Amino acid sequence: MNVMPRYFTPLLLLLLLAVGACTGLKPLTPLDAARKTTVLEGCRRPFLPGKYRLVHELEMVTPGGAKGTAIGVLVVDPRTRGFRTVLMTVEGFVLFDVEAGETLSLHRAVPPFDKPAFAEGLAEDIRLGFFAPGGELTAWGAGEEGAPACRFERADGRMVEVLTFRDGVTAIRLYGTGQDLLKRVKITPAEGPGQAELVEIESGGWPSYTLRLRLLESEALGEGEAKGNRIP
Amino acid sequence: MKTVIMAKASKCLKCHAGPREYGDTMPHHVSIFPVIPLFALILLLPLLVAWADSWEGLREASRRITSVEARFVQKKTLPMLAKPFVSEGRFFFQLPGQLRWEYDRPVRSVLIMNGGAVKRFLRDQGGWREEGGASLTAMQVVLEEIVNWQQGRFDLNPRFQASLTAGPEPRVTLVPKEASWGKMIRRIELTLSREQVGAMKGVRVVEDERSFTEMDFSQVRLNRPLPASLFEKVE
Numbered sequence: 001m002n003v004m005p006r007y008f009t010p011l012l013l014l015l016l017l018a019v020g021a022c023t024g025l026k027p028l029t030p031l032d033a034a035r036k037t038t039v040l041e042g043c044r045r046p047f048l049p050g051k052y053r054l055v056h057e058l059e060m061v062t063p064g065g066a067k068g069t070a071i072g073v074l075v076v077d078p079r080t081r082g083f084r085t086v087l088m089t090v091e092g093f094v095l096f097d098v099e100a101g102e103t104l105s106l107h108r109a110v111p112p113f114d115k116p117a118f119a120e121g122l123a124e125d126i127r128l129g130f131f132a133p134g135g136e137l138t139a140w141g142a143g144e145e146g147a148p149a150c151r152f153e154r155a156d157g158r159m160v161e162v163l164t165f166r167d168g169v170t171a172i173r174l175y176g177t178g179q180d181l182l183k184r185v186k187i188t189p190a191e192g193p194g195q196a197e198l199v200e201i202e203s204g205g206w207p208s209y210t211l212r213l214r215l216l217e218s219e220a221l222g223e224g225e226a227k228g229n230r231i232p
Numbered sequence: 233m234k235t236v237i238m239a240k241a242s243k244c245l246k247c248h249a250g251p252r253e254y255g256d257t258m259p260h261h262v263s264i265f266p267v268i269p270l271f272a273l274i275l276l277l278p279l280l281v282a283w284a285d286s287w288e289g290l291r292e293a294s295r296r297i298t299s300v301e302a303r304f305v306q307k308k309t310l311p312m313l314a315k316p317f318v319s320e321g322r323f324f325f326q327l328p329g330q331l332r333w334e335y336d337r338p339v340r341s342v343l344i345m346n347g348g349a350v351k352r353f354l355r356d357q358g359g360w361r362e363e364g365g366a367s368l369t370a371m372q373v374v375l376e377e378i379v380n381w382q383q384g385r386f387d388l389n390p391r392f393q394a395s396l397t398a399g400p401e402p403r404v405t406l407v408p409k410e411a412s413w414g415k416m417i418r419r420i421e422l423t424l425s426r427e428q429v430g431a432m433k434g435v436r437v438v439e440d441e442r443s444f445t446e447m448d449f450s451q452v453r454l455n456r457p458l459p460a461s462l463f464e465k466v467e
Binding site for chain 1: 308313339343361363
């Protein structure tokens with residue numbers, strides 16, 4: 001019976017190493033200093049340049065593989081980093097309505113969307129997928145597949161990494177204070193000009209889930225509408 | 233005798249002075265045919281005028297409906313939206329309680345109720361897939377309510393207070409009795425067709441004065457046989 005720990009200890013160490021290798025932050029390959037501005041511009045380009053109204057078909061995949069579809073309406077203002085979003089069924093029944101400014105205000109939440117963790121998680125997803133990362137630039141260079149990459153450290157100690165691949169796809173990763181990978185975002189650009197056609201958000205927390213947002217409508221909002229802190 | 237006959241003939245021609253050629257060329261007995269639809273119209277007139285003016289009229293008219301098929305345009309209005317979000321699709325109902333609510337655009341979705349069981353299908357790149365989730369449970373309640381409406385049983389649900397407004401556009405208004413429901417839906421307005429007995433023109437679900445869903449029906453066809461597969465299979 002005492003034999004078991006002897007076999008399990010190296011196995012456990014190996015497993016931990018493997019997990020660490022998959023999720024931890026690897027150092028970036030340095031690039032010519034002259035490229036810094038271009039790389040930084042590239043890291044900010046996938047995000048919304050101003051206030052927008054977006055309508056998405058939203059598909060949510062839960063850990064068991066069950067899928068649920070909703071229509072998501074999102075008004076985002078990158079200047080204030082505020083937004084309001086409504087999730088409704090295809091038939092038009094509003095399931096969830098939240099507004100985020102300095103605080104999070106829940107206007108409507110039909111079960112099971114009435115858990116505070118859902119609103120907080122969704123707010124994090126929206127900020128990660130639609131707003132350029134805030135915080136301080138801590139590193140830049142070449143990351144995975146040689147893609148130009150930038151890393152920003154947020155005030156909460158978490159790290160956001162942005163990688164811009166040659167095919168136009170952008171990957172965003174959120175790491176915890178212990179460099180554990182918390183969320184992944186993949187932004188696929190539209191074929192023509194305009195906002196991203198597909199935004200996929202994978203959350204590794206508990207419960208884990210994947211959100212796929214397929215763009216249905218987008219509208220840049222004028223300066224007049226952008227005035228004030230409150231999003232209509 | 234001859235004179236009498238002539239007199240009769242002359243009188244008959246006067247009767248049909250309007251479309252003179254009828255009196256001249258057609259046998260006299262044929263002229264009764266235009267009267268038949270007129271007679272039918274007179275018989276149906278109380279129903280046409282009154283079917284949507286009383287609960288009894290609604291139930292009576294609905295008893296004659298065995299199936300409904302229609303196209304619809306759905307407009308979702310929200311304060312966040314500059315213009316309504318528009319969806320289009322088709323609606324099928326078959327007695328006793330089969331229903332298919334199908335969206336063609338912008339998201340392809342089919343909701344089927346058959347024997348009390350509700351299934352939802354979504355179309356994505358991989359084809360049709362069945363979907364579960366909490367919103368489906370909510371939709372089961374909605375679909376059961378629609379089946380009641382289709383059968384003229386507007387006042388069956390104890391959660392809603394139903395009232396009927398007669399007029400050029402007869403309307404049934406359903407207001408939630410419970411405060412918890414009132415938080416979600418302020419009222420539901422069902423506009424009935426004055427022209428088509430037993431048919432609904434539109435539905436308006438009001439969440440608040442700035443948030444509502446409007447559904448306008450067109451190409452409404454009643455009592456046509458519908459294939460059973462419509463309520464069994466997505467495609």
